[in-house]
Every structure is written in C-alpha cells, then in structure tokens.
Amino acid sequence: MASQSEIVVRFAGEGGQGVVTAAEILARAASSVGYHGLTFATFPSQILGGPTWTQARLSRAPVLSPGDGLDILVAFNDYAYLEHRGEVREGGVILLDPSITPDASDTAHRCITVPFDELAKQTGESRAANMVVMGGLSRLVNIKLDLFKEFVSLRFAGREGVVEANHMALDLGFEHLAGEQAIADLGEPDKPDYDQLFIKGNEAISIGAMHAGIEFYIGYPISPATPILIFMERNLVGEGKVAVQASSEIESIAGLLGAGFAGKKTMTATSGPGFTLMGEGIGLGWMTEIPGVIVDVQRGGPATGLPTKTEQSDLLSALSPAHGDSRVPVIAPGTVEECFYAAVHAFNWAERYQGPVLLLSEHSLAERAQNIPKPDLSKVPVEGRITYGGDNGYLRYDASELSPMPSPGKPGAYIANGSEHDSYGDTTHLPSRHVQMTERRFSKLKLLDDGYYESETTSTQIAVFPWGASKGPVKEAYEMLRADGTDIGWYYTMFVSPMPSALVEELRSKDLVLVPELNYQGQMAMTLRSMGIKAEALTQYTGLPFNARILSQRIKDRIASPARASAVKA
Amino acid sequence: MSHKNPEYDFEWCPGCGDFGVRRALEVALRDRNAKNEQPMANSVVVAGIGCSGNLVHLLEGDQPYGFHGIHGRSLPIALGVKMASPELNVVVVAGDGDFLSIGMEHLAPQAGRNLNICAVVMDNGVYGLTKGQASPTTTSLTVTNSTPFGKIESPVNPLNLYLTLGVSYIASGYSSKPKELAQLIFDGMEHPGFSIVHVASPCTTYNDTYEVLKGSVKKGIQGTAWNIPADHDPSNVSQARAVIDEGGVPLGVVYKDTSRPSFDQQLDDLRSRTKQKTAGELLAAYDL
Numbered sequence: 001m002a003s004q005s006e007i008v009v010r011f012a013g014e015g016g017q018g019v020v021t022a023a024e025i026l027a028r029a030a031s032s033v034g035y036h037g038l039t040f041a042t043f044p045s046q047i048l049g050g051p052t053w054t055q056a057r058l059s060r061a062p063v064l065s066p067g068d069g070l071d072i073l074v075a076f077n078d079y080a081y082l083e084h085r086g087e088v089r090e091g092g093v094i095l096l097d098p099s100i101t102p103d104a105s106d107t108a109h110r111c112i113t114v115p116f117d118e119l120a121k122q123t124g125e126s127r128a129a130n131m132v133v134m135g136g137l138s139r140l141v142n143i144k145l146d147l148f149k150e151f152v153s154l155r156f157a158g159r160e161g162v163v164e165a166n167h168m169a170l171d172l173g174f175e176h177l178a179g180e181q182a183i184a185d186l187g188e189p190d191k192p193d194y195d196q197l198f199i200k201g202n203e204a205i206s207i208g209a210m211h212a213g214i215e216f217y218i219g220y221p222i223s224p225a226t227p228i229l230i231f232m233e234r235n236l237v238g239e240g241k242v243a244v245q246a247s248s249e250i251e252s253i254a255g256l257l258g259a260g261f262a263g264k265k266t267m268t269a270t271s272g273p274g275f276t277l278m279g280e281g282i283g284l285g286w287m288t289e290i291p292g293v294i295v296d297v298q299r300g301g302p303a304t305g306l307p308t309k310t311e312q313s314d315l316l317s318a319l320s321p322a323h324g325d326s327r328v329p330v331i332a333p334g335t336v337e338e339c340f341y342a343a344v345h346a347f348n349w350a351e352r353y354q355g356p357v358l359l360l361s362e363h364s365l366a367e368r369a370q371n372i373p374k375p376d377l378s379k380v381p382v383e384g385r386i387t388y389g390g391d392n393g394y395l396r397y398d399a400s401e402l403s404p405m406p407s408p409g410k411p412g413a414y415i416a417n418g419s420e421h422d423s424y425g426d427t428t429h430l431p432s433r434h435v436q437m438t439e440r441r442f443s444k445l446k447l448l449d450d451g452y453y454e455s456e457t458t459s460t461q462i463a464v465f466p467w468g469a470s471k472g473p474v475k476e477a478y479e480m481l482r483a484d485g486t487d488i489g490w491y492y493t494m495f496v497s498p499m500p501s502a503l504v505e506e507l508r509s510k511d512l513v514l515v516p517e518l519n520y521q522g523q524m525a526m527t528l529r530s531m532g533i534k535a536e537a538l539t540q541y542t543g544l545p546f547n548a549r550i551l552s553q554r555i556k557d558r559i560a561s562p563a564r565a566s567a568v569k570a
Numbered sequence: 571m572s573h574k575n576p577e578y579d580f581e582w583c584p585g586c587g588d589f590g591v592r593r594a595l596e597v598a599l600r601d602r603n604a605k606n607e608q609p610m611a612n613s614v615v616v617a618g619i620g621c622s623g624n625l626v627h628l629l630e631g632d633q634p635y636g637f638h639g640i641h642g643r644s645l646p647i648a649l650g651v652k653m654a655s656p657e658l659n660v661v662v663v664a665g666d667g668d669f670l671s672i673g674m675e676h677l678a679p680q681a682g683r684n685l686n687i688c689a690v691v692m693d694n695g696v697y698g699l700t701k702g703q704a705s706p707t708t709t710s711l712t713v714t715n716s717t718p719f720g721k722i723e724s725p726v727n728p729l730n731l732y733l734t735l736g737v738s739y740i741a742s743g744y745s746s747k748p749k750e751l752a753q754l755i756f757d758g759m760e761h762p763g764f765s766i767v768h769v770a771s772p773c774t775t776y777n778d779t780y781e782v783l784k785g786s787v788k789k790g791i792q793g794t795a796w797n798i799p800a801d802h803d804p805s806n807v808s809q810a811r812a813v814i815d816e817g818g819v820p821l822g823v824v825y826k827d828t829s830r831p832s833f834d835q836q837l838d839d840l841r842s843r844t845k846q847k848t849a850g851e852l853l854a855a856y857d858l
C-alpha cells in the first residue's frame with residue numbers, strides 16, 4: 001500500500017482542540033505546494049466542545065469527494081479513538097494523544113502515541129500542536145517536510161517567532177516518528193500550471209455574487225449559511241452597497257424583494273428552516289416579477305433536523321417553494337468551483353427573466369475547503385435587467401412576455417402586486433387576465449435554456465445522473481465501474497430547473513437513469529420521472545455524503561438485478 | 571388609478587374612514603413633493619393586505635410607485651426599498667390586523683434601525699376584508715364573528731407599544747379630520763427616522779365607531795377623540811407617556827425624537843469608513 005498516491009486523514013477530538021482547523025491546514029499546506037486537497041467537516045451544533053471531526057483527502061490528482069476509507073486517524077481523546085478507529089483501513093495508522101490507552105488486541109492498525117501538546121510546548125508556541133501532527137504526517141505519507149515549512153513561512157510571513165516555533169514543531173513531529181514506515185508515498189507533486197484558489201463553497205458563492213454585481217444582501221444567521229452573511233457584512237460595503245442582518249427569514253425575503261423592486265441586484269442566503277419561512281415571499285417575487293437570488297444551503301431536515309450534517313432533501317421545496325402555480329429556477333452546484341459559477345449564473349438568470357432564482361447548495365460544499373482553478377473573471381459574463389427608460393405612460397405588465405422594468409424614482413410608475421393584476425398592476429379577477437398573466441410568467445422560463453451539461457459514454461442505455469454535491473463521489477463510483485468494464489453512461493448538470501432541453505431529450509432516450517441522491521424519497525428521480533425519464537433513485541439519508549466504493553457496488557447490483565430496485569419508496 | 575380602471579373591482583364601503591386617509595395622504599404627498607421639488611415617481615407606497623392596503627390602487631391624480639405585497643410584510647418590504655434607494659420617499663399603508671397582528675414582529679426591528687420611512691396605520695378595530703373578525707385593537711368582550719361569546723384577549727395599545735419600542739415619531743390622527751391628518755403624515759414623511767401615524771379610521775360595516783370617537787351631545791356621549799394641547803412637548807418622553815396614559819384617541823404629534831440618526835444616515839457613515847473591494851481583490855485573498 002506504500003505506493004498509493006493519495007491519502008485520507010481524519011482528525012477527531014473535542015471542539016476547541018484544533019480539530020476544526022487541522023484538516024484545513026493539512027489540505028491547504030498540501031495544495032499550496034502542488035497536491036490536490038479537499039476537506040470534509042462535521043461539527044456538533046454547540047459553541048464549544050462536543051465530539052468533532054474533520055478530514056482531509058490529499059492526492060497527486062484532483063480529488064472529487066471526501067474519500068472512502070481512512071488511512072490515518074489522529075485521535076485527541078478516548079471517545080474519538082473508539083468512535084472512529086473502525087473506519088481506519090487495515091494497515092492504517094492511528095496517532096494517539098498520550099491520554100488514550102490503545103486497544104492491545106487491535107492488530108489491524110499501527111497505533112503510535114504522540115505527545116502533541118508536550119512537543120508543542122517545547123517550541124514555546126503551545127498552539128503549534130497541529131504542526132507537530134503535520135510533521136508526523138510528513139513522515140507517514142512521504143510529503144517532504146520542507147514543503148510544510150515553506151507553507152508555514154508563507155502563512156506566518158513577517159512573524160518570525162511564530163514561523164520558527166512552527167518549523168520546530170514540524171521537526172519535532174517528524175523526529176518523533178523516526179523509524180516509522182510510510183503508509184503512502186505522495187511523491188513529488190505535479191504542480192498545476194494554472195492559478196489556484198483554496199476556498200470553501202460558501203466563500204465561492206459569495207465572491208460569485210460580488211462578481212455578478214450584488215448591491216444588496218439581507219440575511220439571518222443559520223447554519224450552514226451564516227458564513228455568507230458574515231462575508232457580505234464585511235465586504236459588501238462602499239457606495240451603493242448594503243448588507244443588512246434581518247430579524248428573520250421573512251424579513252429577509254420581503255426586504256430582498258423591496259430592494260429588487262427598487263432596482264438593485266439582491267441576494268439572501270439561508271438553510272432549510274429559513275427557506276421554508278421564505279416560501280410566501282418567493283411566490284410574491286414570482287408574481288411581481290422581481291429579480292433576486294435565494295441561496296438555500298441544505299442541511300438535514302425537516303424542522304431543525306440535522307443543522308450541521310449534509311442532505312439533498314430540499315429539492316422538491318426548491319422547485320416549488322411557494323403555494324400556487326409557479327416554477328422557480330434552480331441551480332445546484334456540485335463542486336466548490338461550481339459554487340462560484342452557479343452564483344454568477346443565478347444572478348444572470350434572475351436579472352434576465354425578472355424573478356427569483358434559487359441557488360441550492362449543501363452543507364458538504366459550504367464547509368468544504370478545496371483547491372480549485374482560479375476563475376478568469378474577464379471570461380465570466382455578467383448580465384443586468386432590461387429597464388424602462390421612457391418618459392411615461394408605460395404599462396409594466398402589458399406584454400404577454402418579458403418586458404422592461406421601471407425603476408422607482410424614474411418615470412414608469414406601476415404597482416408590484418401580489419394579487420393577480422392587470423397591465424398596470426391593479427388587482428383584477430378577470431379569468432382572461434389570470435390566463436394571460438400566468439402564461440406570461442411561465443413564458444419567461446424559456447429565456448433560461450442556456451444551461452450546459454456533462455456527458456460521457458453516451459452510447460449506453462443505462463446512465464448515472466447525480467445532482468449537487470453527490471457529483472464527486474458518484475463520478476468516482478462511475479470511474480470505478482468503467483474501469484471494471486461496466487456499461488454505464490454519465491450525465492450531470494447544475495442547471496436543475498429549467499434543465500437544458502438537449503439533456504432532457506438524451507435522458508429520455510435511456511432505458512434506466514440511476515440517480516444517487518441524499519434523501520429518502522428520491523426527489524430528483526421523482527422529478528425526472530415527471531419529465532418522462534425512466535429514472536430510479538439510489539438513496540442515502542445518513543447525514544453524510546456517499547462513499548464511492550459502496551455506491552459503485554450498489555449501482556453494479558442494481559444493473560445486475562432484472563427487477564426494479566426498491567429505491568422508490570414514496 | 572382605479573377610478574379610470576374598469577378592471578379593478580374593489581370598493582370601500584360608503585362612509586369608510588379610509589376615504590379620509592387617502593385624501594390626507596394625497597395632500598401630504600403633493601405638499602411634500604412641492605417642498606422637496608421631487609416628482610411623484612420618487613415616492614413609493616408599500617401596502618399591506620386588507621381594506622386599507624387597497625389605498626395604493628385608489629390614489630387619484632399623479633401616481634407614485636406602489637408595492638402591494640403580502641399580508642403583514644409591508645415594513646420589511648419598505649426596509650428593502652429604502653435601504654436600496656435611500657433617496658426615495660417610502661410610505662407604508664396598512665391596517666391594524668396587518669400591522670399589529672401578523673406583521674407585529676417587524677415593528678421592533680424597524681424601530682431599532684430607526685428606518686427612515688413613514689407608516690400610516692388605518693385602525694378600524696376589525697378585520698374588514700374577511701368580513702368582521704376581531705383584530706388586535708378590538709376591545710375586550712366585543713362580539714364579532716370570530717369572538718361569538720365576546721373577545722377574551724385584552725386589546726393592544728398601539729401608541730404605548732410604539733413608544734416602548736422606540737419609534738422616533740409617533741402621531742395619532744382621525745380619518746374625519748383629513749386636513750390635520752395630512753399635516754401629521756407630511757411631518758412623518760419629513761421626519762428623519764421611523765415614523766408612524768396611527769389613524770382611527772372606522773369601518774361602517776363591522777365596527778362603526780364614529781359616534782364613539784366624536785361623541786353625541788344629543789345622546790350624552792362624550793367622544794373618545796381629543797386634541798393634544800398645544801403646550802405638549804413631543805420631544806419629552808414623559809409627556810408623551812402622559813398623553814397616552816390619558817386614554818381615548820389623542821389627536822396630534824405624541825412623540826418626536828430627532829436626536830437619533832436614521833438607519834440610512836448610519837449606513838452613509840459606515841460607507842464613508844469602508845472601502846469597496848472588487849471581486850478580483852476578494853478572490854486574491856484565497857490565492858494559493
């Protein structure tokens with residue numbers, strides 16, 4: 001196994017023990033010297049303490065998922081050791097805090113006690129315990145210690161004492177594991193020849209919004225969407241820009257519509273519970289034809305559910321968040337990189353069709369830090385709405401399709417009315433008006449057929465079609481299956497609704513479209529079936545992402561079984 | 571613009587107090603536009619849902635922009651409009667049910683922000699559009715179709731509530747005195763902060779309180795409406811509380827605090843202290 005060119009390391013302990021930052025430091029350090037790194041985190045919903053773990057997956061090639069088995073576990077307390085050791089692969093290594101007594105009967109793993117804190121104290125910088133760990137890992141996975149030192153020098157540039165202490169910590173950790181055999185050999189990295197970022201999904205969404213020209217942000221704190229609020233409060237400043245912390249998600253959506261009506265590019269971000277509260281307001285946005293981007297960073301539901309775990313169970317609500325006849329556009333990014341482009345596209349769609357657009361992210365993307373190619377902003381187009389610039393006498397809703405939007409302060413007064421309305425915006429109950437306006441609102445969706453999609457091995461009659469952040473593990477499962485000789489195709493898009501029409505046509509031609517998704521009902525599969533696609537879900541609802549190896553086996557079993565799988569439960 | 575719009579089929583009942591409020595708002599808007607030399611398009615009327623909210627469709631003459639949203643959410647919609655474009659004159663028109671029941675949660679935040687908008691609340695003490703249910707201001711023991719054995723709850727005292735929450739301009743008016751009401755609304759729009767003009771606006775169909783408000787010499791009824799004396803100092807919070815504690819429906823400016831900066835002034839100040847970064851600069855912070 002020492003020849004394996006990738007590694008998964010998990011850090012487990014108590015909140016506040018540096019567990020949260022450890023995986024990020026490891027992945028960032030590795031990425032900064034040319035490897036590919038990705039983190040996965042799950043926290044208890046409490047401020048301090050509580051069992052916490054994070055993990056980093058490092059590789060010479062780009063990585064798509066948190067990884068399956070564990071190669072190395074770093075356990076900071078007994079509970080963490082007992083809870084996680086079962087997931088460490090045979091032959092894997094467990095680094096233990098001296099407070100833990102390893103199970104002598106465990107012959108499957110190499111257990112090494114490392115006095116993290118004590119060694120850190122020797123450096124004069126007690127917070128350097130993480131670097132002691134990194135030093136040890138450097139030995140175990142054959143990443144040159146100098147590469148970590150280079151990272152430390154950059155990260156703490158200008159603070160010589162801190163750099164020195166952390167370098168010493170790296171040395172101490174490395175020396176402590178002298179004589180230990182490496183578990184993997186990551187070897188020399190192939191440093192990409194393009195610029196890169198190391199960034200989380202929430203941050204990528206926030207910067208995408210900035211590039212798209214956001215002017216007004218309003219939001220209420222809720223896990224795991226809060227980092228977007230914090231980003232906006234800090235960065236959406238200066239002339240003509242506003243970030244407001246709302247008193248509830250109801251205030252968020254109403255405020256968003258007010259600002260959109262006043263001519264601004266707007267966004268709010270929330271998670272399941274807040275998203276549900278926004279339902280009526282999103283319907284108002286559809287009815288009054290006001291642009292705005294609503295981010296739902298999904299977590300486990302319903303109700304308070306699993307605030308710090310991942311799930312893809314808001315799809316049906318996202319497609320129809322409001323009562324009444326509406327179909328709100330949905331874009332669901334599948335990777336941290338896509339979060340950026342999805343945000344820009346969501347703004348472009350909202351401004352183009354004049355209505356609310358949902359950006360459906362999820363916990364595992366929001367908190368995932370990853371190296372991604374740096375977007376070339378000059379190549380990411382930004383759109384604005386068509387505005388009315390005439391003198392007066394304009395009727396906002398006169399046309400049977402999209403029409404220019406007047407701006408308060410300028411000629412073209414109208415009433416944005418949540419009741420069914422006539423061409424000026426006055427309330428009406430005429431059947432012919434409701435027909436005309438309903439058709440007008442739906443007709444605008446035709447403007448959004450510019451979504452793109454991925455396809456591979458298109459000649460097969462069976463295909464996988466993941467959505468959202470399941471893209472990564474499903475892609476890995478698909479590649480395992482292809483390597484195995486399984487006849488299966490690959491389709492993926494982040495444009496969930498409206499879905500690119502060419503993609504829908506292709507999927508309709510398949511005998512079976514397998515949709516691995518993180519919810520009980522198989523929400524995407526249900527949606528695809530309503531579109532005439534023979535879709536079947538492969539569900540998981542553990543609060544955790546798919547394991548690629550297990551999933552590939554499930555797909556293989558399903559293909560082998562002539563009967564319909566029991567995937568559709570609802 | 572409904573008077574020339576045959577499609578719009580909503581009408582207030584004859585004698586509805588909201589007619590007077592509409593007239594007062596038209597006058598206040600006209601005067602304000604003249605004073606500030608601004609076109610009507612610079613004003614936005616955000617309406618709640620109910621008989622009162624229909625006012626936005628019934629304004630005559632030059633039309634402001636309107637936003638007739640969803641029940642209870644006129645204040646947060648106004649928040650968005652005002653913060654997006656602080657140069658706009660933003661007026662909320664809502665009823666007691668909309669403003670003080672379903673929309674109550676939005677009062678405290680706007681008071682805390684001192685959001686620079688003017689809310690005109692038409693209080694008829696009943697849900698009129700849904701045909702006569704008890705509202706937050708319906709008095710105890712009143713029989714309505716939703717309180718067939720008399721209302722059990724105590725009514726809210728709106729002026730007391732506004733003062734407690736820190737609303738920085740509080741006025742109380744009466745729909746049958748549109749001239750005085752116009753002045754209160756005008757002052758509210760000119761006030762640099764959150765202003766509420768609470769108006770007794772009777773419902774002739776479900777809660778006809780004209781006689782209660784005005785009184786009747788013939789029947790020996792003392793009216794509940796009374797004029798706040800000219801020597802009242804609205805900047806004095808103790809005097810404001812004394813006016814409210816007097817009971818009945820005081821007419822005039824109850825409270826006015828001009829010492830607090832408005833939310834948009836605070837944001838202006840914040841903007842002058844902060845520098846906007848481009849997306850490129852923000853991206854660079856994540857460079858590997």
